[in-house]
Amino acid sequence: MKKQHFNISLLVLAMVFIWTSVSFAARIKDIASIGGVRDNQLIGYGVIVGLAGTGDDLAKNLYTAASLASIMNRQGVSMKDKTAALKADNIAAVMVTATLPPFAKNGSKIDVMVSSVGSAKSLQGGTLLMTLLRGADGEVYAVAQGAISLGGYSAGGAGGGVVKNHTRVGRIASGATVEKELVYNFDSKRVLMINLQQPDFTTATRMTSAINKALAFAEAKQLDAFSVRVKANDSFAGTLSELVYHIESLDVPVDTPAVVILNEKTGTVVMGENVRISTVAIAHGNLSIQIKEDMKVSQPLPFAPAPLAGRALAERAETVRAQAGRPPAPVTPAPGTTIVPGGQTVVTTQTTVGIAEEKKQLMLVPQTVTIFDVVRALNAIGVSPRDLITILQSIKAAGALQADIKII
Numbered sequence: 001m002k003k004q005h006f007n008i009s010l011l012v013l014a015m016v017f018i019w020t021s022v023s024f025a026a027r028i029k030d031i032a033s034i035g036g037v038r039d040n041q042l043i044g045y046g047v048i049v050g051l052a053g054t055g056d057d058l059a060k061n062l063y064t065a066a067s068l069a070s071i072m073n074r075q076g077v078s079m080k081d082k083t084a085a086l087k088a089d090n091i092a093a094v095m096v097t098a099t100l101p102p103f104a105k106n107g108s109k110i111d112v113m114v115s116s117v118g119s120a121k122s123l124q125g126g127t128l129l130m131t132l133l134r135g136a137d138g139e140v141y142a143v144a145q146g147a148i149s150l151g152g153y154s155a156g157g158a159g160g161g162v163v164k165n166h167t168r169v170g171r172i173a174s175g176a177t178v179e180k181e182l183v184y185n186f187d188s189k190r191v192l193m194i195n196l197q198q199p200d201f202t203t204a205t206r207m208t209s210a211i212n213k214a215l216a217f218a219e220a221k222q223l224d225a226f227s228v229r230v231k232a233n234d235s236f237a238g239t240l241s242e243l244v245y246h247i248e249s250l251d252v253p254v255d256t257p258a259v260v261i262l263n264e265k266t267g268t269v270v271m272g273e274n275v276r277i278s279t280v281a282i283a284h285g286n287l288s289i290q291i292k293e294d295m296k297v298s299q300p301l302p303f304a305p306a307p308l309a310g311r312a313l314a315e316r317a318e319t320v321r322a323q324a325g326r327p328p329a330p331v332t333p334a335p336g337t338t339i340v341p342g343g344q345t346v347v348t349t350q351t352t353v354g355i356a357e358e359k360k361q362l363m364l365v366p367q368t369v370t371i372f373d374v375v376r377a378l379n380a381i382g383v384s385p386r387d388l389i390t391i392l393q394s395i396k397a398a399g400a401l402q403a404d405i406k407i408i
Contacts, residue, residue, distance in 0.1 A: 028194065028207060029248035035193030035227070040100040040182065042141055046131030047071060048092045048114065048123055048148065055092040055126075056118035064093040064118050071129065092120035096131045096144050098176050106181055109174035112144045122167035124150050133176060144176035187239040191231045194247065199226040202255035210252050218243060258403035260392055267385040269392070272403065277374055279367045280400040282391060296348045 058065040133142040148170035211220035217236035258274040395401040
């Protein structure tokens with residue numbers, strides 16, 4: 001019985017060891033790409049029709065009017081010298097973008113994005129007319145056309161309106177047809193490059209070792225922190241596509257540098273797995289000063305004696321000053337004083353100043369070993385994420401943070 005329990009314990013420990021070793025590994029397919037195999041960007045200029053009065057103002061967007069005239073001319077409707085007379089508000093000029101994936105074949109469908117370049121208020125309900133999509137070399141690789149999906153709406157009148165999501169950008173699912181293929185001489189090669197998405201010497205070395213250990217019919221050689229060169233041996237009878245299949249499924253332990261990402265705009269702090277903090281003492285407190293001003297109104301009581309106003313007030317003042325042997329001078333009410341029958345209303349300003357300072361004690365953050373220890377030590381200080389951004393920068397300046405700080 002004891003032996004059975006001992007065997008079960010060994011099995012559990014073995015499973016835990018396997019799980020921990022795999023959990024820190026990733027497939028080569030997820031962390032690297034094959035050299036020479038890439039997407040290509042396409043772009044084109046088009047026109048959307050069928051809008052419900054939310055299109056471009058042709059008087060202000062002359063290129064939209066010229067585009068409509070050109071389309072009508074191609075359809076056999078002569079628009080010579082009539083561009084200025086166009087008054088349509090149901091069309092819009094747009095830029096159409098798409099991504100051509102590698103190995104795309106003639107006739108395959110790709111998605112396109114449509115973005116307004118004029119004064120259109122909404123592209124809702126519009127249809128994109130046939131638009132040529134060109135690559136960086138100027139060649140046409142796809143043709144787009146179809147109804148636009150916005151995922152939102154806009155409605156309103158002269159006094160206001162309501163808008164959901166962004167109505168000047170839309171998408172056409174499978175809206176473009178590939179007309180020209182990119183040529184890849186892939187299977188004729190015997191050597192391929194594997195490029196890491198995040199260059200790292202340790203990860204590249206581990207990937208080279210994993211390929212050499214798992215595949216007897218291929219030889220991998222690390223070139224630098226970014227690339228690993230894999231060459232198929234003469235004993236390998238398959239194609240390079242089959243070799244990629246065997247390589248992509250291999251697991252490689254990924255090593256990442258110690259990095260702390262700080263986003264001061266949103267107050268976001270992200271720390272990598274290898275972040276460590278040396279022993280450091282931290283005291284953090286905020287000083288806040290609040291100044292508040294209130295306007296107080298002194299209202300006279302009912303039936304209060306009415307003050308002299310206007311000419312009577314001035315004559316009374318001159319009489320008093322003449323009796324005293326002084327030259328006459330006008331008497332005017334104080335600023336903020338309103339003369340009303342029955343009394344006077346006086347407006348006064350009351351200012352309140354408050355000062356609050358947090359009394360934070362000096363806290364000792366011990367040297368940490370794992371990211372869990374870092375989080376636990378920083379949580380013990382009891383600060384907000386925005387305060388944590390300042391604290392981490394101060395720890396880095398003190399040389400106690402073993403990580404690189406990146407502010408985005």
